[in-house]
Amino acid sequence: xxxxxxxxxxxxxxxxxxxxxxxxxxxxxxxxxxxxxxxxxxxxxxxxxxxxxxxxxxxxxxxxxxxxxxxxxxxxxxxxxxxxxxxxxxxxxxxxxxxxxxxxxxxxxxxxxxxxxxxxxxxxxxxxxxxxxxxxxxxxxxxxxxxxxxxxxxxxxxxxxxxxxxxxxxxxxxxxxxxxxxxxxxxxxxxxxxxxxxxxxxxxxxxxxxxxxxxxxxxxxxxxxxxxxxxxxxxxxxxxxxxxxxxxxxxxxxxxxxxxxxxxxxxxxxxxxxxxxxxxxxxxxxxxxxxxxxxxxxxxxxxxxxxxxxxxxxxxxxxxx
Ligand code: AVJ
Numbered sequence: 001x002x003x004x005x006x007x008x009x010x011x012x013x014x015x016x017x018x019x020x021x022x023x024x025x026x027x028x029x030x031x032x033x034x035x036x037x038x039x040x041x042x043x044x045x046x047x048x049x050x051x052x053x054x055x056x057x058x059x060x061x062x063x064x065x066x067x068x069x070x071x072x073x074x075x076x077x078x079x080x081x082x083x084x085x086x087x088x089x090x091x092x093x094x095x096x097x098x099x100x101x102x103x104x105x106x107x108x109x110x111x112x113x114x115x116x117x118x119x120x121x122x123x124x125x126x127x128x129x130x131x132x133x134x135x136x137x138x139x140x141x142x143x144x145x146x147x148x149x150x151x152x153x154x155x156x157x158x159x160x161x162x163x164x165x166x167x168x169x170x171x172x173x174x175x176x177x178x179x180x181x182x183x184x185x186x187x188x189x190x191x192x193x194x195x196x197x198x199x200x201x202x203x204x205x206x207x208x209x210x211x212x213x214x215x216x217x218x219x220x221x222x223x224x225x226x227x228x229x230x231x232x233x234x235x236x237x238x239x240x241x242x243x244x245x246x247x248x249x250x251x252x253x254x255x256x257x258x259x260x261x262x263x264x265x266x267x268x269x270x271x272x273x274x275x276x277x278x279x280x281x282x283x284x285x286x287x288x289x290x291x292x293x294x295x296x297x298x299x300x301x302x303x304x305x306x307x308x309x310x311x312x313x314x315x316x317x318x319x320x321x
Contacts, residue, residue: 004125008147010138011114020228020265027269027277036166036252036280037112037141039216041223045116047216049091054208058201059162062312063192067094067160070305070314071101077303077316078156078188081105086158087140088112092120094160099128108134108150141167144178155187162194162312165249165283169293172283176297183319189299193313195306196284199243206241206250206282214239217252217279224264232262240276252280287313 026033039048052060067074075098082104086095089109099107107124111117114137125133136147146155157179164172179189206213217239224230237254244251256271263269271277285293290313291301299317306313 004133005118005121006132006134006147006150007118008134008136008150009114010136010145011112023224023228024265024267027264028267031278032269032271032276033278034220035141037139038223039220039279040111040113040116041219041227042113042115044216044219044223045090045113047212047219050212051208051216054210054212056204056208057213058205058311059192059194062307062309063160063162063314064094064097066305066307066312066314067097071098073303073305074098074190074314074316075101075103078102078190079154082154082156082188083108083150084156084158085146086110086160087144088159088161088163089117089120089135090161091116092124095158096124096127099131104131104156105153106132106134106150108136108146110136110138110140110144112137112139141175144182146182155183157183157187157189157191159189160192160314162192162282164191165194165285166281167283168281169283173293173297176294176299180298180319185319185321187319188302189294189315189317189319191294191315191317193290193315194282194284195310195313196248196286197311199245201311202243202250202284203241206252207239213241213252217241217254220279221254228264230262230264232260232264236260237277247281248284250280250282250284251278252282253278285313287315290315 051057083106084104085108089111092109109121117135121133121135221234236257240253240255253276255276259273260271261268294317298320300320302318303316
Protein backbone atom coordinates (compact mmCIF):
# COMPACT_ATOMS: atom_id res chain seq x y z
CA UNK A 1 0.00 0.00 0.00
CA UNK A 2 1.25 3.53 -0.72
CA UNK A 3 1.98 5.94 2.04
CA UNK A 4 -1.44 7.58 1.93
CA UNK A 5 -1.31 9.34 5.28
CA UNK A 6 0.78 12.32 6.20
CA UNK A 7 2.17 11.74 9.66
CA UNK A 8 3.07 14.50 12.14
CA UNK A 9 4.80 13.31 15.29
CA UNK A 10 4.32 15.64 18.24
CA UNK A 11 4.66 12.95 20.84
CA UNK A 12 7.77 12.82 22.98
CA UNK A 13 8.82 9.28 23.95
CA UNK A 14 5.94 7.55 25.67
CA UNK A 15 7.98 6.51 28.67
CA UNK A 16 9.79 9.81 28.87
CA UNK A 17 10.61 11.38 32.20
CA UNK A 18 7.68 13.69 32.37
CA UNK A 19 5.14 10.91 31.79
CA UNK A 20 6.87 8.86 34.47
CA UNK A 21 6.85 11.79 36.87
CA UNK A 22 3.18 12.40 36.16
CA UNK A 23 2.46 8.77 36.92
CA UNK A 24 4.47 8.81 40.14
CA UNK A 25 2.95 11.99 41.44
CA UNK A 26 -0.51 10.40 41.09
CA UNK A 27 0.58 7.14 42.70
CA UNK A 28 2.13 9.02 45.60
CA UNK A 29 -0.80 11.35 46.22
CA UNK A 30 -3.61 10.70 48.67
CA UNK A 31 -6.01 9.38 47.47
CA UNK A 32 -4.00 7.62 44.75
CA UNK A 33 -4.94 8.48 41.20
CA UNK A 34 -3.75 8.00 37.66
CA UNK A 35 -4.73 9.80 34.45
CA UNK A 36 -6.95 7.67 32.20
CA UNK A 37 -4.68 8.47 29.28
CA UNK A 38 -2.34 5.77 30.66
CA UNK A 39 -4.96 3.19 29.64
CA UNK A 40 -4.21 3.65 25.97
CA UNK A 41 -1.21 1.57 25.06
CA UNK A 42 -1.86 -0.70 22.10
CA UNK A 43 -3.59 -3.40 24.16
CA UNK A 44 -5.61 -0.75 26.00
CA UNK A 45 -6.79 0.80 22.75
CA UNK A 46 -7.85 -2.66 21.55
CA UNK A 47 -9.70 -3.36 24.78
CA UNK A 48 -11.45 0.00 24.57
CA UNK A 49 -12.56 -0.95 21.08
CA UNK A 50 -14.05 -4.13 22.52
CA UNK A 51 -15.78 -2.19 25.32
CA UNK A 52 -17.55 -0.21 22.61
CA UNK A 53 -19.10 -3.45 21.30
CA UNK A 54 -20.40 -4.68 24.66
CA UNK A 55 -24.21 -4.77 24.94
CA UNK A 56 -24.18 -2.80 28.22
CA UNK A 57 -21.98 -0.03 26.83
CA UNK A 58 -24.67 2.11 25.17
CA UNK A 59 -22.64 5.30 24.40
CA UNK A 60 -20.89 4.09 21.25
CA UNK A 61 -23.83 2.53 19.45
CA UNK A 62 -26.13 5.38 20.51
CA UNK A 63 -23.76 8.06 19.28
CA UNK A 64 -23.24 6.11 16.05
CA UNK A 65 -27.00 5.92 15.53
CA UNK A 66 -27.22 9.69 16.05
CA UNK A 67 -24.37 10.31 13.59
CA UNK A 68 -26.00 8.04 11.02
CA UNK A 69 -29.48 9.48 11.28
CA UNK A 70 -28.37 13.11 11.58
CA UNK A 71 -25.55 13.03 9.00
CA UNK A 72 -27.41 15.25 6.51
CA UNK A 73 -28.34 17.79 9.22
CA UNK A 74 -24.79 17.76 10.54
CA UNK A 75 -23.47 18.41 7.03
CA UNK A 76 -25.90 21.32 6.79
CA UNK A 77 -24.73 22.81 10.11
CA UNK A 78 -21.01 22.32 9.42
CA UNK A 79 -20.99 23.39 5.77
CA UNK A 80 -18.78 22.16 2.91
CA UNK A 81 -14.99 21.87 2.60
CA UNK A 82 -14.29 21.49 6.28
CA UNK A 83 -11.03 20.34 7.75
CA UNK A 84 -12.18 17.78 10.30
CA UNK A 85 -9.82 17.40 13.24
CA UNK A 86 -10.59 14.44 15.45
CA UNK A 87 -9.25 14.65 19.01
CA UNK A 88 -8.44 11.13 20.21
CA UNK A 89 -9.26 9.49 16.89
CA UNK A 90 -8.71 5.89 18.06
CA UNK A 91 -9.94 3.54 15.36
CA UNK A 92 -11.25 6.47 13.22
CA UNK A 93 -14.49 4.56 12.86
CA UNK A 94 -17.13 7.17 13.78
CA UNK A 95 -15.90 9.70 11.28
CA UNK A 96 -16.78 7.25 8.50
CA UNK A 97 -20.43 7.76 9.30
CA UNK A 98 -20.12 11.43 8.35
CA UNK A 99 -17.70 11.46 5.44
CA UNK A 100 -20.09 10.81 2.57
CA UNK A 101 -22.62 13.37 3.79
CA UNK A 102 -20.04 15.96 4.84
CA UNK A 103 -17.49 15.66 2.05
CA UNK A 104 -14.78 17.47 4.04
CA UNK A 105 -11.59 18.31 2.18
CA UNK A 106 -9.30 17.09 4.90
CA UNK A 107 -9.18 14.84 7.96
CA UNK A 108 -6.60 15.06 10.75
CA UNK A 109 -6.66 12.27 13.33
CA UNK A 110 -4.90 13.09 16.61
CA UNK A 111 -4.17 10.28 19.04
CA UNK A 112 -1.71 9.34 21.76
CA UNK A 113 -1.38 5.70 20.63
CA UNK A 114 1.02 5.93 17.67
CA UNK A 115 0.79 2.51 15.99
CA UNK A 116 -2.94 2.32 16.45
CA UNK A 117 -3.30 5.81 14.96
CA UNK A 118 -1.21 4.90 11.93
CA UNK A 119 -3.09 1.68 11.22
CA UNK A 120 -6.45 3.37 11.59
CA UNK A 121 -5.72 6.41 9.44
CA UNK A 122 -4.09 4.26 6.74
CA UNK A 123 -7.25 2.20 6.51
CA UNK A 124 -9.30 5.38 6.34
CA UNK A 125 -7.16 6.82 3.54
CA UNK A 126 -7.40 3.56 1.59
CA UNK A 127 -11.19 3.51 1.89
CA UNK A 128 -11.68 7.23 1.03
CA UNK A 129 -9.21 8.01 -1.74
CA UNK A 130 -10.68 11.51 -2.27
CA UNK A 131 -9.90 12.53 1.31
CA UNK A 132 -6.61 14.18 2.35
CA UNK A 133 -5.73 12.22 5.50
CA UNK A 134 -3.28 13.34 8.18
CA UNK A 135 -2.26 11.69 11.45
CA UNK A 136 -0.79 13.53 14.42
CA UNK A 137 0.59 11.62 17.38
CA UNK A 138 0.09 13.90 20.37
CA UNK A 139 -1.27 14.04 23.89
CA UNK A 140 -4.04 16.56 23.31
CA UNK A 141 -4.86 16.66 27.03
CA UNK A 142 -1.54 18.44 27.59
CA UNK A 143 -1.01 20.57 24.57
CA UNK A 144 -2.82 21.02 21.37
CA UNK A 145 -1.56 22.40 18.11
CA UNK A 146 -2.69 21.58 14.60
CA UNK A 147 0.09 20.57 12.23
CA UNK A 148 1.35 23.82 10.72
CA UNK A 149 -0.52 25.03 7.68
CA UNK A 150 -2.79 22.01 7.56
CA UNK A 151 -5.92 23.22 9.30
CA UNK A 152 -6.41 26.63 7.75
CA UNK A 153 -9.62 26.07 5.90
CA UNK A 154 -12.79 25.91 7.94
CA UNK A 155 -11.46 23.81 10.81
CA UNK A 156 -14.04 21.79 12.69
CA UNK A 157 -12.94 19.86 15.75
CA UNK A 158 -14.62 16.48 16.21
CA UNK A 159 -14.56 15.16 19.77
CA UNK A 160 -16.92 12.19 19.93
CA UNK A 161 -17.52 9.47 22.48
CA UNK A 162 -17.97 11.74 25.49
CA UNK A 163 -14.21 11.79 25.94
CA UNK A 164 -14.76 15.27 27.40
CA UNK A 165 -16.23 13.35 30.38
CA UNK A 166 -12.72 12.30 31.42
CA UNK A 167 -12.07 15.88 32.49
CA UNK A 168 -13.56 17.45 35.60
CA UNK A 169 -15.95 20.28 34.64
CA UNK A 170 -13.20 22.77 35.51
CA UNK A 171 -10.68 20.92 33.34
CA UNK A 172 -13.25 20.59 30.56
CA UNK A 173 -13.78 24.34 30.57
CA UNK A 174 -10.02 24.93 30.50
CA UNK A 175 -9.65 22.41 27.68
CA UNK A 176 -12.32 24.12 25.58
CA UNK A 177 -10.66 27.40 26.44
CA UNK A 178 -7.40 26.09 24.91
CA UNK A 179 -9.25 24.82 21.84
CA UNK A 180 -10.93 28.21 21.33
CA UNK A 181 -7.90 30.17 20.03
CA UNK A 182 -7.01 27.33 17.64
CA UNK A 183 -10.25 27.89 15.77
CA UNK A 184 -11.15 30.99 13.78
CA UNK A 185 -14.41 32.79 14.62
CA UNK A 186 -17.12 30.56 13.16
CA UNK A 187 -14.93 27.48 13.47
CA UNK A 188 -16.88 24.51 14.73
CA UNK A 189 -16.84 21.92 17.45
CA UNK A 190 -18.87 18.73 17.02
CA UNK A 191 -18.82 17.03 20.39
CA UNK A 192 -20.49 13.96 21.88
CA UNK A 193 -21.57 14.20 25.50
CA UNK A 194 -23.03 11.38 27.59
CA UNK A 195 -26.19 12.37 29.46
CA UNK A 196 -27.20 11.96 33.11
CA UNK A 197 -29.54 8.98 33.46
CA UNK A 198 -30.66 6.12 35.69
CA UNK A 199 -27.55 5.05 37.68
CA UNK A 200 -28.27 1.36 37.07
CA UNK A 201 -27.89 1.92 33.31
CA UNK A 202 -24.67 3.85 33.88
CA UNK A 203 -23.20 1.29 36.26
CA UNK A 204 -23.99 -1.63 33.95
CA UNK A 205 -22.13 0.16 31.14
CA UNK A 206 -18.91 0.16 33.20
CA UNK A 207 -19.36 -3.35 34.61
CA UNK A 208 -20.06 -5.40 31.49
CA UNK A 209 -20.80 -9.07 32.07
CA UNK A 210 -18.00 -10.21 29.75
CA UNK A 211 -15.46 -8.42 31.95
CA UNK A 212 -13.96 -6.32 29.17
CA UNK A 213 -14.07 -3.08 31.15
CA UNK A 214 -12.42 -4.87 34.07
CA UNK A 215 -9.67 -6.13 31.72
CA UNK A 216 -9.25 -2.59 30.37
CA UNK A 217 -8.86 -1.19 33.87
CA UNK A 218 -6.49 -3.98 34.96
CA UNK A 219 -4.41 -3.59 31.78
CA UNK A 220 -3.10 -0.39 33.30
CA UNK A 221 -1.21 -2.55 35.80
CA UNK A 222 0.33 -4.58 32.97
CA UNK A 223 1.49 -1.35 31.44
CA UNK A 224 2.96 -0.19 34.74
CA UNK A 225 4.91 -3.44 34.82
CA UNK A 226 6.13 -3.56 31.25
CA UNK A 227 6.66 0.07 30.43
CA UNK A 228 7.45 1.60 33.80
CA UNK A 229 9.14 -1.41 35.43
CA UNK A 230 6.72 -1.75 38.35
CA UNK A 231 7.10 -4.97 40.38
CA UNK A 232 3.40 -5.37 41.16
CA UNK A 233 1.17 -8.43 40.71
CA UNK A 234 -1.98 -7.57 38.77
CA UNK A 235 -4.00 -10.38 40.40
CA UNK A 236 -3.72 -8.56 43.73
CA UNK A 237 -6.03 -5.84 42.39
CA UNK A 238 -9.63 -5.84 41.24
CA UNK A 239 -11.85 -3.64 39.10
CA UNK A 240 -14.50 -1.37 40.63
CA UNK A 241 -16.81 1.09 38.86
CA UNK A 242 -19.74 3.01 40.38
CA UNK A 243 -21.81 6.14 39.85
CA UNK A 244 -21.08 9.08 42.14
CA UNK A 245 -24.34 11.02 41.99
CA UNK A 246 -23.02 14.02 43.92
CA UNK A 247 -20.41 14.59 41.22
CA UNK A 248 -22.45 13.25 38.27
CA UNK A 249 -19.66 10.88 37.35
CA UNK A 250 -18.75 7.24 36.96
CA UNK A 251 -15.60 6.47 38.92
CA UNK A 252 -13.29 3.60 38.06
CA UNK A 253 -10.84 2.27 40.60
CA UNK A 254 -8.33 -0.54 41.01
CA UNK A 255 -8.83 -1.97 44.47
CA UNK A 256 -5.89 -3.47 46.31
CA UNK A 257 -7.00 -6.87 47.61
CA UNK A 258 -4.25 -7.02 50.22
CA UNK A 259 -1.88 -4.75 52.04
CA UNK A 260 1.13 -4.46 49.74
CA UNK A 261 4.09 -2.40 48.70
CA UNK A 262 4.92 -1.87 45.06
CA UNK A 263 7.97 -0.25 43.48
CA UNK A 264 7.89 2.00 40.44
CA UNK A 265 10.84 3.96 39.09
CA UNK A 266 12.72 3.95 42.37
CA UNK A 267 9.73 4.93 44.50
CA UNK A 268 7.88 2.57 46.80
CA UNK A 269 4.13 2.89 47.04
CA UNK A 270 2.17 1.38 49.92
CA UNK A 271 -1.41 0.14 49.56
CA UNK A 272 -3.58 -0.73 52.54
CA UNK A 273 -5.98 -3.65 51.95
CA UNK A 274 -9.03 -2.19 50.19
CA UNK A 275 -7.25 1.02 49.26
CA UNK A 276 -7.87 2.11 45.69
CA UNK A 277 -6.07 3.66 42.79
CA UNK A 278 -8.59 5.99 41.13
CA UNK A 279 -8.05 5.42 37.41
CA UNK A 280 -10.89 7.27 35.68
CA UNK A 281 -13.75 9.70 35.98
CA UNK A 282 -16.45 9.78 33.36
CA UNK A 283 -18.65 12.83 33.91
CA UNK A 284 -22.25 12.93 32.71
CA UNK A 285 -24.08 16.16 31.82
CA UNK A 286 -27.52 17.51 31.11
CA UNK A 287 -27.88 19.30 27.76
CA UNK A 288 -28.24 22.63 29.55
CA UNK A 289 -25.36 21.94 31.92
CA UNK A 290 -23.01 21.21 29.05
CA UNK A 291 -24.13 24.25 27.05
CA UNK A 292 -23.44 26.42 30.07
CA UNK A 293 -19.94 25.01 30.46
CA UNK A 294 -19.17 25.44 26.74
CA UNK A 295 -20.51 29.00 26.89
CA UNK A 296 -18.01 29.87 29.62
CA UNK A 297 -15.23 28.81 27.23
CA UNK A 298 -16.59 30.95 24.39
CA UNK A 299 -18.59 28.42 22.39
CA UNK A 300 -22.16 29.12 21.30
CA UNK A 301 -24.70 26.32 20.77
CA UNK A 302 -25.75 25.93 17.12
CA UNK A 303 -27.39 22.52 16.91
CA UNK A 304 -28.17 19.51 19.05
CA UNK A 305 -29.03 15.91 18.27
CA UNK A 306 -30.06 13.19 20.72
CA UNK A 307 -31.46 9.66 20.52
CA UNK A 308 -35.14 9.01 21.33
CA UNK A 309 -34.27 7.68 24.81
CA UNK A 310 -32.08 10.70 25.53
CA UNK A 311 -29.12 8.56 26.48
CA UNK A 312 -26.54 10.60 24.58
CA UNK A 313 -26.15 14.05 23.04
CA UNK A 314 -24.25 15.44 20.07
CA UNK A 315 -23.66 19.21 20.15
CA UNK A 316 -22.57 21.46 17.33
CA UNK A 317 -20.98 24.60 18.76
CA UNK A 318 -19.31 27.55 17.14
CA UNK A 319 -16.40 29.57 18.36
CA UNK A 320 -17.65 33.00 19.30
CA UNK A 321 -16.00 36.36 18.79
C1 AVJ B 1 -13.49 7.22 26.30
C2 AVJ B 1 -13.72 8.40 28.33
C3 AVJ B 1 -15.56 8.24 26.85
O1 AVJ B 1 -15.81 7.27 29.92
O2 AVJ B 1 -17.11 5.96 28.80
C4 AVJ B 1 -15.25 3.29 28.86
C5 AVJ B 1 -13.82 5.41 28.61
N1 AVJ B 1 -13.85 3.72 30.42
N2 AVJ B 1 -15.34 2.32 29.79
C6 AVJ B 1 -16.03 6.51 29.00
C7 AVJ B 1 -14.30 4.17 29.27
C8 AVJ B 1 -14.49 2.59 30.73
C9 AVJ B 1 -14.90 6.24 28.00
N3 AVJ B 1 -14.41 7.50 27.39
